[in-house]
Amino acid sequence: DVKVTQSSRYLVKRTGEKVFLECVQDMDHENMFWYRQDPGLGLRLIYFSYDVKMKEKGDIPEGYSVSREKKERFSLILESASTNQTSMYLCASSLFRTGSSYEQYFGPGTRLTVT
Amino acid sequence: AQSVAQPEDQVNVAEGNPLTVKCTYSVSGNPYLFWYVQYPNRGLQFLLKYITGDNLVKGSYGFEAEFNKSQTSFHLKKPSALVSDSALYFCAVRDLYNQGGKLIFGQGTELSVKP
Numbered sequence: 001d002v003k004v005t006q007s008s009r010y011l012v013k014r015t016g017e018k019v020f021l022e023c024v025q026d027m028d029h030e031n032m033f034w035y036r037q038d039p040g041l042g043l044r045l046i047y048f049s050y051d052v053k054m055k056e057k058g059d060i061p062e063g064y065s066v067s068r069e070k071k072e073r074f075s076l077i078l079e080s081a082s083t084n085q086t087s088m089y090l091c092a093s094s095l096f097r098t099g100s101s102y103e104q105y106f107g108p109g110t111r112l113t114v115t
Numbered sequence: 116a117q118s119v120a121q122p123e124d125q126v127n128v129a130e131g132n133p134l135t136v137k138c139t140y141s142v143s144g145n146p147y148l149f150w151y152v153q154y155p156n157r158g159l160q161f162l163l164k165y166i167t168g169d170n171l172v173k174g175s176y177g178f179e180a181e182f183n184k185s186q187t188s189f190h191l192k193k194p195s196a197l198v199s200d201s202a203l204y205f206c207a208v209r210d211l212y213n214q215g216g217k218l219i220f221g222q223g224t225e226l227s228v229k230p
Contacts (some may be wrong), residue, residue, distance in 0.1 A: 033217075050215040099199075101147060101164055104218055107158050109135040
């Protein structure tokens with residue numbers, strides 16, 4: 001079974017803090033994704049990566065950055081946390097090879113509260 | 116533009132009755148379609164996918180989905196609903212303009228199954 005883990009289930013940070021959210025997958029997937037989920041807005045893609053050290057902006061990258069130094073690990077960084085970044089953050093991974101069907105596998109989520 | 120729509124924010128069903136959660140899509144080529152389920156405070160779980168082949172796809176927990184090319188739909192179904200099926204359901208389609216395996220998600224449908 002694919003396993004995607006996220007470093008924290010719940011996190012409380014103060015405005016202006018630098019926040020790191022970590023995601024690790026154990027299935028040698030090339031693709032990794034960071035989403036945020038807010039009521040009424042569905043899932044919104046923040047950033048994704050299809051290879052080590054590669055990244056692409058998603059729909060809402062402002063205020064976020066990412067790092068992928070190893071294939072299995074994808075980090076989301078909030079450079080200076082703000083209250084409007086209070087949300088549920090979901091990490092996902094998928095295969096990116098010829099013949100793959102691209103279904104994504106999700107971690108349990110991190111509920112971040114910025115006060 | 117590619118998109119996926121879930122026309123119902125909420126679906127209410129009595130336990131034991133059949134359920135349908137609707138999804139329509141718009142893509143420029145042959146679609147890769149997915150259904151996910153999300154239980155409260157959890158990540159998304161992959162239910163099933165359509166890539167090619169039979170229009171009726173079977174997935175986890177007794178769910179199935181019917182691909183209809185002429186109606187550009189991919190409705191999720193179950194013959195007999197359980198209270199434990201109550202959750203948030205997401206339909207998704209692969210973004211064919213992106214080689215990296217991005218998925219486009221619908222807004223989600225809240226399914227409530229009452230005893």
